[in-house]
Amino acid sequence: MRIREPYEIRDERFRSICLANVDLHRLDDTSHWAEGPVWFGDADCLLWSDIPQNRIMRWTPSGGVSVYRTASNFANGHTRDRDGHLVSCEHLTRRVTRTERDGRITVLADAFEGRRLNSPNDVVVKRDGTVWFTDPTYGILTDYEGDRAEPEQDARAVYRLDPASGSLTRVASDFAQPNGLAFSPDETVLYVAESGASHDPDIPRIIRAFDVREDGSLSAGRSFAAVDCGLPDGIRVDTQGRVWSSAADGVHCFAPDGTLIGKILVPEVVANLCFGGIRRNRLFIAATRSIYAIYVNAEGLPVV
Secondary structure (H helix, E strand, O other): EEEEEEEEEOOOHHHHHOOOOOEEEEEEOOOOOOOEEEEEEOOEEEEHHHHHHHHEEEEOOOOOOEEEEEEEOOOOEEOOOOOOOOEEOOOOOOOEEEEOOOOOOEEEEOEEEEOOOOOOOOEEEOOOOOOEEEOOOOHHHHHOOOOOOOOOOOOOEEEEEEOOOOOOEEEEEEEEEEEEEOOOOOEEEEEEHHHHHOOOOOOOEEEEEEEOOOOOOOOEEEEEEEOOOOOOOOOOOOOOOOOEEEEOOOOEEEEOEEEEEEEEOOOOOEEEEEEEEEOOOOEEEEEOOOEEEEEOOEEEOOOO
């Protein structure tokens, strides 16, 4: 399915990102709730979560759509570590895992200070190999995306894991529901989506920014940008420092100064996104039941 005229230009800076004669294409519409897309350039494939159906899906340009993994433990967000492994957040088991090359699953984190995590949601790996993830309660609120349970943690927080030592550190805890996260190109800023408005309409629908200190701690937490339709969920950053966020009406693109410069309009609520393709200039969009893709004049940051 092709969808024409997908752009909404708010600022002239967005015009150069929009390519002429480029449409939004629907690649698949079989998910119940599509989430967590990640591109594997060396395998020329996209993986994403279909959370309620408890599976991870795969799309390739030559082979189309197939099931990559069943019984995914209601996996949500994914990324790759510096060695190219798949790193996943699992709702059902309330843990962050790494898939080894032989298919074995290694648990990276499932508890903090002796208590189970809530339900890890999204994850990113820094160039130094540390694994950063958010831990809201979405996966334990109902039986639809995991198992209903009471939270054991006293905060919905952001964590940093050092895989070498196994040390897990809570780096931010003043969130209602932290969600997607991404680093600036130089990794001196961490952006985190606040999606607490999903349950409390009075919570700001914002992306927050934090300065990243050399020791891995965060400081100077501030509001970076606000989503004006729906709420922010998954976010990505391109090589020019622009922040791309999911929203109810599509994907919102913010300049490095936080200005909303434009949107890619999508006919379903968007949950997450990633850059991929040979030149990392194809935006893959996980939106409710569907996966969409569109070429843009922007390049995503490499994940390995």
